[in-house]
């Protein structure tokens with residue numbers, strides 16, 4: 001059993017591409033919306049309502065919520081509480097670096113408490129931002145700020161996406177220090193211009209993970225499988241290399257955790 005906790009599969013076409021790429025090895029996936037569907041930066045990713053129209057009719061695909069921190073919080077909290085209550089979303093994703101707020105912001109704590117109440121995780125895009133328009137501010141996306149939030153919301157499970165690329169050691173430190181913080185390995189292995197460059201990137205990620213797992217072996221128990229798959233015509237087109245990575249680093253029990261046990265505990269219990 002494998003669950004992919006981080007994809008941007010948002011229509012039937014991308015879902016077909018995903019199934020082809022994964023060779024049918026992945027049974028369940030989580031699709032992630034963007035806070036603003038009109039964004040010029042990431043035009044392909046729909047917002048929550050638009051994504052739900054797709055995932056509601058796909059039994060193997062589950063949606064996250066996402067709150068736009070620049071617009072009215074009260075109405076969005078109310079809507080997300082409704083969606084959590086009806087099990088139509090399995091967590092909430094926030095984009096700190098794109099929207100200029102820290103994870104320990106008072107507003108985030110309110111969202112964190114809502115997630116805690118419904119026992120669903122709060123997920124953050126952490127680390128480097130895909131940002132063709134040069135708008136993101138990296139300090140907000142640094143993993144160190146998750147440490148404060150984890151302590152302010154001890155009842156809430158928190159997920160750091162993309163292993164906080166490129167802040168792997170800092171991410172490892174924060175995960176190791178907080179039992180309620182988890183991490184996914186998605187998105188680091190994108191397709192570069194040449195096969196050689198792509199291969200080197202995959203090797204470098206292995207080397208970096210080897211280093212962080214050596215320093216913080218405990219976090220091997222809190223790693224989850226995720227790909228960030230966004231379609232076969234995008235740089236985020238890989239599934240198998242992430243499966244191989246999990247198999248290369250983790251023992252049998254840790255692999256079960258990474259492939260589905262943690263996902264079931266955090267998103268589906």
Ligand SMILES: [Zn+2]
Pocket residue numbers: 006007008032187228
């Ligand atoms: Zn993503």
